[in-house]
Amino acid sequence: MSRYILGRAAQAVVVLWAAYTLTFVVLYLLPSDPVALQLGAAGIETDKLSPVQLQAAMAKYGLDRPVLEQYLSSLWGALHGDLGTSIAKQRPVTALLGERIGSTVALGAVAGVLMLVGGTVLAYLASYVRWRPARILLTRLPSVGASFPQFFIGLLLIQLFAFTLGWLPATGSDGFSSLILPALTISLLTSSLLAQVLMRSFDDTLSQAYIVTARAKGLSRAAVQWKHAFRNAALPAMTILGVIVGLTVTSAIVVETVFARNGVGKLAQESVVAQDVPVVLAIVALAAAVFVVVNLVVDLLYPLLDPRIVHVPKVSR
Amino acid sequence: MTVPIPPAGQPVPSGLDRAVEESLLDDAPVVGRRGNTVRTLKRLGRKPGFVLALVLIVFVVLTAFVPSWFTGFDPTATSPKDRLLSPSLTHPFGTDDLGRDLWTRMLHGSALTIKATLIALSIAIVAGLTLGVVSGFFGGLVDVVLMRFVDVLLAVPSLLFALAIVTALGFGTVPVAIAVGVGIVPGFARTTRAEVLRVKTLPYVEAARAGGASWLRVLVRHVLPNSWGPVLVLAVLDTGVAIIAIASLSFLGFGAAPPAAEWGTLISNGRNFLITAPWVSLLPGLFVGAVVLSLNHLSKTLQELGR
Numbered sequence: 001m002s003r004y005i006l007g008r009a010a011q012a013v014v015v016l017w018a019a020y021t022l023t024f025v026v027l028y029l030l031p032s033d034p035v036a037l038q039l040g041a042a043g044i045e046t047d048k049l050s051p052v053q054l055q056a057a058m059a060k061y062g063l064d065r066p067v068l069e070q071y072l073s074s075l076w077g078a079l080h081g082d083l084g085t086s087i088a089k090q091r092p093v094t095a096l097l098g099e100r101i102g103s104t105v106a107l108g109a110v111a112g113v114l115m116l117v118g119g120t121v122l123a124y125l126a127s128y129v130r131w132r133p134a135r136i137l138l139t140r141l142p143s144v145g146a147s148f149p150q151f152f153i154g155l156l157l158i159q160l161f162a163f164t165l166g167w168l169p170a171t172g173s174d175g176f177s178s179l180i181l182p183a184l185t186i187s188l189l190t191s192s193l194l195a196q197v198l199m200r201s202f203d204d205t206l207s208q209a210y211i212v213t214a215r216a217k218g219l220s221r222a223a224v225q226w227k228h229a230f231r232n233a234a235l236p237a238m239t240i241l242g243v244i245v246g247l248t249v250t251s252a253i254v255v256e257t258v259f260a261r262n263g264v265g266k267l268a269q270e271s272v273v274a275q276d277v278p279v280v281l282a283i284v285a286l287a288a289a290v291f292v293v294v295n296l297v298v299d300l301l302y303p304l305l306d307p308r309i310v311h312v313p314k315v316s317r
Numbered sequence: 318m319t320v321p322i323p324p325a326g327q328p329v330p331s332g333l334d335r336a337v338e339e340s341l342l343d344d345a346p347v348v349g350r351r352g353n354t355v356r357t358l359k360r361l362g363r364k365p366g367f368v369l370a371l372v373l374i375v376f377v378v379l380t381a382f383v384p385s386w387f388t389g390f391d392p393t394a395t396s397p398k399d400r401l402l403s404p405s406l407t408h409p410f411g412t413d414d415l416g417r418d419l420w421t422r423m424l425h426g427s428a429l430t431i432k433a434t435l436i437a438l439s440i441a442i443v444a445g446l447t448l449g450v451v452s453g454f455f456g457g458l459v460d461v462v463l464m465r466f467v468d469v470l471l472a473v474p475s476l477l478f479a480l481a482i483v484t485a486l487g488f489g490t491v492p493v494a495i496a497v498g499v500g501i502v503p504g505f506a507r508t509t510r511a512e513v514l515r516v517k518t519l520p521y522v523e524a525a526r527a528g529g530a531s532w533l534r535v536l537v538r539h540v541l542p543n544s545w546g547p548v549l550v551l552a553v554l555d556t557g558v559a560i561i562a563i564a565s566l567s568f569l570g571f572g573a574a575p576p577a578a579e580w581g582t583l584i585s586n587g588r589n590f591l592i593t594a595p596w597v598s599l600l601p602g603l604f605v606g607a608v609v610l611s612l613n614h615l616s617k618t619l620q621e622l623g624r
Contacts (some may be wrong), residue, residue: 151565
């Protein structure tokens with residue numbers, strides 16, 4: 001077992017390193033002129049500089065070094081908690097992230113709670129209800145929810161709850177009330193994903209033999225679903241936790257822009273507009289790290305929650 | 318191989334006889350592949366949801382090529398006295414803050430959105446199919462290396478990776494399309510690989526190999542035609558995903574420069590008038606939602622058909 005844990009953790013580290021490298025390649029090797037791109041973020045127009053000034057500017061941001069050296073120093077820095085300096089804002093990236101991450105984590109947490117409640121209730125009802133029209137409506141609802149662009153759903157909620165009803169503030173990041181609409185926007189998408197997985201899982205579970213036994217001994221359908229099916233059906237949903245966290249992170253970019261909240265998502269949007277390469281790299285790496293860690297934790301916890309899963313070493317000796 | 322010897326006294330069927338027999342067969346009800354297609358189409362035609370979704374998608378594709386068939390307005394003609402008119406018979410979607418007909422702008426936006434979607438899809442299909450086919454068909458070390466690469470692509474949330482690509486390539490319809498296309502490559506690669514792995518073990522592939530066909534011929538003639546079903550379903554589904562991603566990226570401000578407007582930009586433009594003129598944002602949004610919903614429905618119906 002400990003071999004399995006070590007191997008799985010090593011794999012996570014390799015994936016994370018590869019993701020960092022891939023993003024670095026995209027950001028530093030893909031542009032036709034990476035120097036002009038990065039100096040542009042600092043407000044310097046490279047064509048207007050004399051060669052000497054250009055050399056000085058490149059030296060200031062460390063762009064005069066070979067790309068491999070830049071890569072190694074950036075990776076070394078990232079391993080030591082130094083994510084470089086924002087070119088547009090002239091501040092350490094870690095400080096920028098530190099200021100903004102609280103707001104995004106709070107948003108993600110509220111969205112997560114709403115998702116769990118919404119997704120579970122929807123899937124539970126959809127597999128319990130027997131009246132066909134209602135059942136069809138409930139099973140189709142998630143795919144409808146996932147068909148609309150998230151920023152549109154955000155605008156719709158603002159229109160309804162902020163402008164028409166006047167219950168909640170439209171934008172801003174002060175207090176809990178300003179958190180509800182953006183969290184609701186994110187959770188509508190994530191809960192439709194969760195509900196789809198849960199519905200399929202309920203279908204599988206409810207067709208198993210022990211469910212027939214439970215019904216045969218005289219339990220009501222409600223009791224069978226609640227006491228016998230629910231916990232087993234909920235287990236497979238854990239495997240998409242990583243995907244859901246990833247979706248929450250990317251949703252935060254759009255949703256924080258719609259609701260003008262000062263979080264990491266908004267920082268990502270601003271940094272792309274300013275073509276602030278170090279910040280973009282840091283945010284992508286951070287998101288990949290969150291995704292990899294969540295998946296690792298899920299993989300390690302799953303056998304504890306479901307003892308039927310046993311890890312057999314893949315390579316037989 | 319043994320050839321059955323016809324009993325004495327009975328003529329061996331000549332080529333002419335066979336031709337006659339086969340021509341007789343042609344008069345019989347259509348069977349075989351063509352017959353299957355006809356029957357499938359008839360079955361689909363009886364599903365109102367499928368037909369409705371298909372009609373909407375065909376309509377949108379048409380508007381991308383000939384928007385002038387469906388509107389008499391100019392998408393860039395401003396008219397100050399017609400600012401923010403609510404929807405009416407002359408302006409089905411109302412007008413925007415510069416008095417431009419929103420329905421017309423929506424139709425002209427189709428061209429940009431569909432162009433971007435097609436670029437994204439072609440990248441995803443070409444790269445994803447290649448990765449999946451090579452990985453699944455050759456197996457071994459190639460498979461391991463390629464699939465680990467796909468794992469890494471999956472570890473970066475696709476919209477964030479798209480942001481990195483847009484940062485590197487600059488703004489506009491084509492960079493956004495490329496970024497979105499790269500994001501949906503992993504899904505294609507995995508689905509194709511799974512299908513190729515499944516088909517590869519079937520007896521007819523073995524028979525073809527045993528019959529002396531080269532691996533390239535087996536791949537092109539036997540494996541590919543039989544593994545594209547689920548890939549097609551995924552392609553239809555991912556068209557919707559790509560439309561939403563492209564709209565989101567242009568909403569964030571990375572799409573085509575004004576006055577050209579993709580669907581995402583149109584929805585985004587209306588958000589400054591949400592109080593006074595909500596339709597400027599909401600109607601284009603509903604339109605995009607209807608298109609994506611139709612694509613999802615088409616994909617789902619095709620998937621059920623494949624079972």
